[in-house]
Structures are given as C-alpha cells and as structure tokens.
Amino acid sequence: MxxxxxxxxxxxxxxxxxxxxxxxxxxxxxxxxxxxSARSQETHLMIQNFSKQDIITTVVSGVDCFDFEDGNGPIERFENKAIPSGATVETRMEVNYYASDSPFTMTFWFEDKSSAWYRINQKYAIGDAEAGFSTAGTRKISYSKTGITIVISVFDK
Known part of the structure; x- marks a missing residue:
C-alpha cells in the first residue's frame, strides 16, 4: 500500500x-x-426568572465537550451569569450533529443563598432526543419547547 x-x-x-x-x-x-469538520445544529436556551429573588450566579456542569460545536456550549454562555427577578435571558447554542445527546446541568444560586438545579438534554430542542429533565432545590423549575428553543422557567415554590 x-x-x-x-x-x-x-x-x-x-x-x-x-x-x-x-x-x-x-x-x-x-x-x-x-x-x-463537525456539522452543527442551531438551538436556543431561554431562562425566565419568575421568582422573587435575583439569581446571583449560575454554575454549569456535566457538559461533554463533543456535544457542542464550540466545545463549551452552556458553560461559555451561562457560567457565572446573574439573572434578575423578572428577567429573561436567551442565547443560541450549536449542538454537534453527530452527538446522540447534549445534556448538561445548571445550578442557580439566589440572593437568599438558596439554590436549585436542573438537568436537560439540549438536543431535545430539535426533537433528536428525549428531554431527560430532572430538577431539585428551593425553587420550582419547569421546561417547555417552542420551535428550536428550550424554555426554562424558575418559580417560587
């Protein structure tokens, strides 16, 4: 040869x-x-803070670099972000076409020093995977999907 x-x-x-x-x-x-080069698929993540407390910071974990086009996905866009009470934040996230799933966990820390977290699969936004949603903490967190956007809503319990 x-x-x-x-x-x-x-x-x-x-x-x-x-x-x-x-x-x-x-x-x-x-x-x-x-x-x-990796093919990517456009998705969006929107977080709505309907609680009476400001989210003073966010922590993103459980991200596989292969799952997102830039290798960071939600880490680059949401790590250490403040989301005031009543505010909505939205960003584009490119998921890797070849990844079967794109899950991550995000923890919210509130001004009263309490926390809540959720885990979701970002590929759910384009219908390529189950949501795999789970949550726990001092606030109620729910999810929905609109087009290619996953909407995370945070409420007081």
Missing part, C-alpha cells in the same frame, strides 16, 4: 477513536489537504 494511503488510514483511525473535530492534515506526498 502506498505511503499516502497509510497516512489517510492513520488519520481516519485517530478521527474515529478520539472523535477529533475539526481535523486538518497534510500528506506530504502530493500535498493533499483534507478537512473534516
């Missing part, structure tokens, strides 16, 4: 084994360039 083809096989094995995206490589014999 020619050396050029061995190089392609090695890269494909690495790509499959480690789910590396995007991959850019050059084979020196013939300067053959190949690029493989």
């Amino acid at each position: 020619p050396v050029q083809y061995l190089g392609i096989l090695k890269v494909l094995v690495l790509y499959t084994k480690f789910k590396m995206q995007p991959i850019f490589f050059c084979l020196f014999f013939g300067l053959f360039f190949v690029s493989v």
